[in-house]
């Protein structure tokens with residue numbers, strides 16, 4: 089059972105970024121599924137690595153869009169991306185070291201980590217990027 093579901097209200101009105109957000113949701117759901125199936129640390133670690141790798145790709149794509157559109161909130165947004173990246177890297181380190189096992193609590197953290205960012209911070213650039221696409 090998926091822990092997250094894409095909702096139309098998550099849309100930032102940029103197809104490429106919406107697709108990437110959907111892919112992040114898929115990876116979190118995959119991690120959740122494998123966790124529930126009781127998959128081992130190595131197997132879960134590989135999905136966690138994929139999630140982090142894709143997060144980096146996505147944040148870079150988003151920052152490029154904001155830069156091209158001349159979005160005034162870019163610096164603050166980039167800082168938030170850095171903080172979010174540090175949070176998941178910390179999780180990755182703890183998971184690798186065996187000091188943290190993936191639990192429902194961790195999954196809820198990841199879900200909130202993504203949803204809060206998409207719904208609050210990403211929504212702020214939506215109008216500017218939408219307008220930029222029309223130019």
Ligand SMILES: [Fe+2]
Nearest residue numbers: 150205209210
């Ligand atoms: Fe973002």
